[in-house]
Amino acid sequence: MEDVSLEGLAHRFGTPLYVYSEAAILSQIRRFEAAFHGLPHLFCYALKANPSGRLCRLISSRGLGADIVSGGEMERALRSGFPASRMIFSGVGKTESELDWAVRRRLLFINVESEEELRRLEGVAKRLKKTADISVRVNPDIDPRTHRHITTGLAVNKFGVPPAAARDLFRRAAKQKHLRPVAIQCHLGSQIREVKPYLSALRQLLSLARSLAAEGIPLRWLDIGGGMGVAEGEKGELNPESLAAAIAPEMGDYPLRLILEPGRALVAGSGALLMKVLYRKASAGGGPLRGTPGTRLRRGRDGRRFVIVDAGMNDFARPSLYDAHHPIVPAVLPRGGPKFRADVVGPICESGDFVAKDRLLPWPAPGDVWAVLMAGAYGFSMSSQYNSRPRAAEVLVSGHEAALIRRRETLKDLFALER
Numbered sequence: 224m225e226d227v228s229l230e231g232l233a234h235r236f237g238t239p240l241y242v243y244s245e246a247a248i249l250s251q252i253r254r255f256e257a258a259f260h261g262l263p264h265l266f267c268y269a270l271k272a273n274p275s276g277r278l279c280r281l282i283s284s285r286g287l288g289a290d291i292v293s294g295g296e297m298e299r300a301l302r303s304g305f306p307a308s309r310m311i312f313s314g315v316g317k318t319e320s321e322l323d324w325a326v327r328r329r330l331l332f333i334n335v336e337s338e339e340e341l342r343r344l345e346g347v348a349k350r351l352k353k354t355a356d357i358s359v360r361v362n363p364d365i366d367p368r369t370h371r372h373i374t375t376g377l378a379v380n381k382f383g384v385p386p387a388a389a390r391d392l393f394r395r396a397a398k399q400k401h402l403r404p405v406a407i408q409c410h411l412g413s414q415i416r417e418v419k420p421y422l423s424a425l426r427q428l429l430s431l432a433r434s435l436a437a438e439g440i441p442l443r444w445l446d447i448g449g450g451m452g453v454a455e456g457e458k459g460e461l462n463p464e465s466l467a468a469a470i471a472p473e474m475g476d477y478p479l480r481l482i483l484e485p486g487r488a489l490v491a492g493s494g495a496l497l498m499k500v501l502y503r504k505a506s507a508g509g510g511p512l513r514g515t516p517g518t519r520l521r522r523g524r525d526g527r528r529f530v531i532v533d534a535g536m537n538d539f540a541r542p543s544l545y546d547a548h549h550p551i552v553p554a555v556l557p558r559g560g561p562k563f564r565a566d567v568v569g570p571i572c573e574s575g576d577f578v579a580k581d582r583l584l585p586w587p588a589p590g591d592v593w594a595v596l597m598a599g600a601y602g603f604s605m606s607s608q609y610n611s612r613p614r615a616a617e618v619l620v621s622g623h624e625a626a627l628i629r630r631r632e633t634l635k636d637l638f639a640l641e642r
């Protein structure tokens with residue numbers, strides 16, 4: 224990674240270990256900025272993808288805003304230099320105290336996701352004698368054709384309100400002294416690889432914004448959310464250049480600034496999860512050195528070969544949760560040698576604990592370091608202590624330097640909060 228040996232990092236900091244490349248994050252930000260250069264816009268980084276303070280500081284220092292979904296993320300965003308004036312607050316279940324913090328801090332806007340939330344926000348703003356800038360999150364009922372657990376803009380999803388209800392919420396807010404509608408928003412889901420769903424959503428939002436303006440409710444921002452897909456297995460990324468090229472003619476010279484909320488697209492490719500091979504084994508019929516290297520094992524008939532690594536679903540949940548396909552490479556590339564098909568599994572007591580299934584890989588020796596690639600988003604941020612496993616450490620690489628940005632949790636940390 225950059226000028227640093229991954230195997231060296233594994234030995235120095237231990238495994239499992241998340242490592243991120245500063246250059247990769249900066250280059251992805253530059254790429255997005257260049258693609259959208261011709262359109263007035265603001266990128267609000269979705270902190271949930273990777274809320275590490277060091278990464279957030281890097282991203283805020285480049286002038287991006289933040290998309291937050293909890294009071295905790297608000298605190299993290301503020302501490303890492305995102306100004307409240309560039310922060311937007313989404314989520315269906317904001318509590319009264321979270322709304323209170325958001326109104327006091329004067330965020331760019333609060334994304335309202337239901338009529339009851341609007342009423343509560345009204346009450347909070349009135350009590351504080353302040354005006355809250357709001358957006359309404361529209362559920363456009365558009366299929367982004369991604370994994371069913373990561374669609375958010377379908378009518379069956381809990382997010383946002385249908386367009387007709389959104390219009391009513393805007394009208395209601397416009398009449399309130401303490402609320403000011405400034406934006407319209409939607410977010411279709413994650414790992415979206417086609418421009419088409421974005422365009423359909425954009426057209427719906429634009430048409431609603433235009434008719435609201437005609438009624439005397441002019442908005443300033445049009446926010447089409449995040450979800451820009453990155454490469455996964457055979458599937459390619461959503462190209463920001465194509466997205467920008469498709470959006471530009473739709474926006475025309477309409478006086479609305481565009482917001483995008485990329486999370487994964489900015490950080491996924493910067494990160495690798497380093498793990499160590501502990502053991503190899505085989506179920507009946509799947510003998511590691513039997514059979515022809517590279518042949519696909521037939522489920523239920525040929526048994527399985529297993530490579531057991533020291534990273535489990537508590538460290539990296541995406542394969543188990545979403546069947547995500549992440550490339551796995553040895554930290555030191557072998558010179559030739561046969562490849563075998565195997566399942567790469569972790570130490571957690573669940574059969575759903577795997578990093579990869581039926582993957583063609585060089586047959587490793589115990590102690591070898593492997594890297595799971597594209598692990599910079601929703602990797603550490605979704606990790607847990609399940610099975611009482613202390614969470615991994617995180618390292619940021621920049622040129623020849625590698626800095627520990629979060630220490631490995633210890634056994635003591637497991638008990639720190641118990642009373």
Ligand SMILES: Cc1ncc(COP(=O)(O)O)c(C=O)c1O
Nearest residue numbers: 269410413449450484485486487
């Ligand atoms: C409201 C909102 N914005 C942005 C994102 C970021 O999505 P992604 O990381 O896929 O870009 C999410 C992810 O769930 C979200 O819920």
